[in-house]
Structures are given as structure tokens and as C-alpha cells.
């Protein structure tokens with residue numbers, strides 16, 4: 001199995017995730033007798049662990065490990081991971097959280113630890129000096145840290161029960177350290193790989209402007225960015241417990257974390273602003289478009305985090321499922337998935353056509369407007385659900401288009 005085929009598998013999961021998402025939206029349009037919650041479990045597990053995990057680990061393997069002669073070990077790990085994902089795909093819809101789905105989720109966790117081990121063990125001393133390495137390493141440790149959530153869930157279910165607030169918090173813990181920790185930090189790491197790989201051409205272009213021996217970001221600046229951002233990852237977890245209306249201290253911690261991350265992003269953009277300009281000439285037109293979009297969606301996410309720390313907004317959001325779903329998918333379908341398209345294109349796994357991307361972005365924009373709109377103005381009604389269902393179905397066409405163009409190639 002070569003890495004390009006693995007990416008095709010990841011896209012296969014993405015299509016299934018969209019299919020399940022559209023199916024869930026159909027529940028509000030026609031009468032369906034199927035357990036909604038089980039579909040939701042399947043959708044979220046295949047999205048995080050099938051689509052995003054497979055795409056990110058394949059990219060990390062290609063960039064850090066593919067020349068280490070460890071293909072056999074990686075292949076075994078890859079297939080063992082796929083068995084766990086496919087197992088979840090066929091057990092969650094019919095049983096929800098039960099024996100088989102728990103066995104397959106546990107197998108997944110063990111495989112993901114194996115990937116971290118492979119990464120730590122087989123990267124060279126030279127690679128370990130890279131800033132990209134430091135970010136990816138932190139990301140993978142955050143992934144391991146997030147798994148404390150599912151382990152705790154087992155204990156909580158057998159003691160306090162699934163209606164306790166600890167149960168909900170354990171799920172939110174997992175979700176937070178997955179997407180705000182592992183995903184976002186890994187994507188930042190991949191962005192640093194792009195900068196490091198193009199460092200020489202970028203520095204040549206910048207001769208006269210930079211006298212720091214080809215280092216594209218000063219160590220002092222990188223460390224500041226890195227520490228601010230990572231402390232922010234831990235502190236912003238407190239957003240996830242605001243639904244319990246705890247003491248104002250929790251809001252304050254979440255706010256501090258959000259401000260730290262905002263500051264980290266500004267430090268990063270400031271430190272590489274000349275390079276970003278030059279990078280424009282190196283990326284293709286569509287890659288520039290993807291990067292611009294992700295930068296905008298990301299800064300807005302950081303602003304949402306700050307605003308969402310205040311009790312008035314936090315209370316409004318925690319009582320409003322549409323706002324939560326809109327925000328989560330802003331990150332998943334916007335920041336995370338579009339960044340993955342970007343890196344897959346930059347590292348020559350695939351190229352997305354302008355038309356397909358436009359269609360994808362249209363689906364994203366429409367569904368976000370509808371979900372945020374319903375969250376704020378309570379639009380819900382038969383017509384709202386029908387339009388939301390139809391807009392979501394556009395994802396199927398767009399992701400189907402991406403898969404078709406890859407198969408053709």
C-alpha cells in the first residue's frame with residue numbers, strides 16, 4: 001500500500017462521514033426509525049479517527065519517516081488501525097457504546113500510541129532540531145493526553161453512570177484535546193515543514209532583509225509562540241466545562257488561554273510576515289487561496305474563543321446546540337479539512353480543482369450560515385431543516401468530486 005492509496009482511504013472515510021452527517025440532517029426532514037445517537041457516535045468517530053487521523057499520520061509519516069526503512073512496521077500499524085476504524089464503523093451504528101465498539105476503540109488507542117512510538121524512535125537527531133518536529137511531537141503527545149478521556153469514560157460508566165456530569169466532561173476532554181490540541185498543533189507543525197522545506201529559496205529571495213544565517217524565524221520568537229500556544233491549549237479546555245456554570249474562575253482561565261493563543265498567532269504572523277509574502281510566489285494559485293481561507297477562519301476561531309469565555313455568551317452557547325455544532329464544524333470542515341487539502345496539495349498527494357473547492361466552500365458557507373443563523377435567530381421550521389439538509393448534501397458532491405478526480409489520476 002503506498003501513501004497515495006492511504007490518502008484515498010482517508011477520503012473514503014471523509015465521504016462516509018459526510019453521508020452520515022447528511023443522514024442525521026434527514027432525520028428532521030422525513031420520519032426515520034433508526035437510533036440517531038448511534039449514528040452520531042459513528043459519524044464523530046469516523047470523522048476524527050478515520051478521516052483526520054489517517055490523513056495527518058500519513059502526511060507525518062511521509063515527511064519524517066518514509067526514508068527510514070520502516071515501511072513494514074508502519075504498514076502493519078496502518079492495517080491494524082484500519083481494522084479498528086472499520087470495526088467501529090460497523091459496530092457503533094447498531095450497538096452504540098457496547099462491547100465490540102469499545103474493543104475497537106481501545107485497539108485504535110493502542111495503535112495511535114504505536115504511531116507516537118514510531119515517530120519518537122525513528123526520527124534522526126537532525127530532524128529533532130527542527131521546529132516542525134517540536135510541534136508534531138507536542139501534537140502527538142496531546143493526542144495521547146486526549147485518550148485519558150475515553151479511559152476515564154470506562155471507569156465513570158461503571159461507577160457514576162452515563163448521566164453524571166463527569167461522563168459529559170470526559171467526552172469534552174477527549175474532543176478538546178483532539179481538535180484544539182492534536183489536530184491544530186499538528187497542522188501548525190506541517191505548516192512549519194512547508195516553511196523549512198522552502199527556507200533556502202525564501203532566504204535567497206530575502207537577502208538583505210535577513211541576516212540571521214538562513215534561520216527563518218528567530219529561536220526566541222519561536223519559543224514564545226510555542227509556549228503561548230501550548231499553555232493556551234490547556235487553559236482553553238476550561239471552555240468545555242462552562243456548560244456547568246461553574247465559578248467565574250473557570251471563565252477567567254478560559255479567557256486567559258484564549259488571549260494567549262491569540263497573542264501566539266500574532267507573534268507567529270509577525271515573525272514570518274516577509275516569508276509569507278514570498279511563500280505566495282511558491283504556492284500555486286489554489287494553494288494560496290486555501291492558505292488565505294484557513295488564516296481567516298483561524299483568526300475568527302481565536303476571536304470566538306475570547307468572546308465565548310464571557311459568562312453571558314458562554315451560557316447562551318451552552319444552551320444552544322446549533323451554535324456548538326456550527327463552531328465545531330467551523331473547525332473541522334473549515335480549518336482542519338481545508339488545511340489538510342492544502343498540505344496534501346503542497347506535498348504532492350493530490351490537487352484539488354478550483355470548481356470542486358468552490359463547491360466545497362459553498363457547502364461550508366451555506367451550512368455555517370444556516371447553523372449560526374438558527375442558533376441566533378431561531379429559524380427552525382420545516383423549510384429550515386430541508387434547506388440545511390440540501391446544503392449539507394452539496395458536501396457529498398464536492399467530496400465525491402475530489403475522490404473521482406483522484407481515481408482518474
Ligand code: HEM
Nearest residue numbers: 017018021022024025040044047048052325332333392395
Ligand atoms: C461533511 C459534512 C458533515 C456533516 C453534514 C455533518 C453533520 C453533523 C451533524 C448533523 C451532527 C449531529 C449534531 C447533533 O445532533 O448533535 C454532527 C456532529 C458531529 N460532527 Fe459532523 N458533519 C460533517 C462533517 C464532520 C467532520 C469532517 C468532522 C470532523 C472531522 C465532524 C465531527 C463531528 C463531531 C465530533 C460531532 C459530534 C458533536 C457532539 O458530540 O456534540 N463532522 N455532524
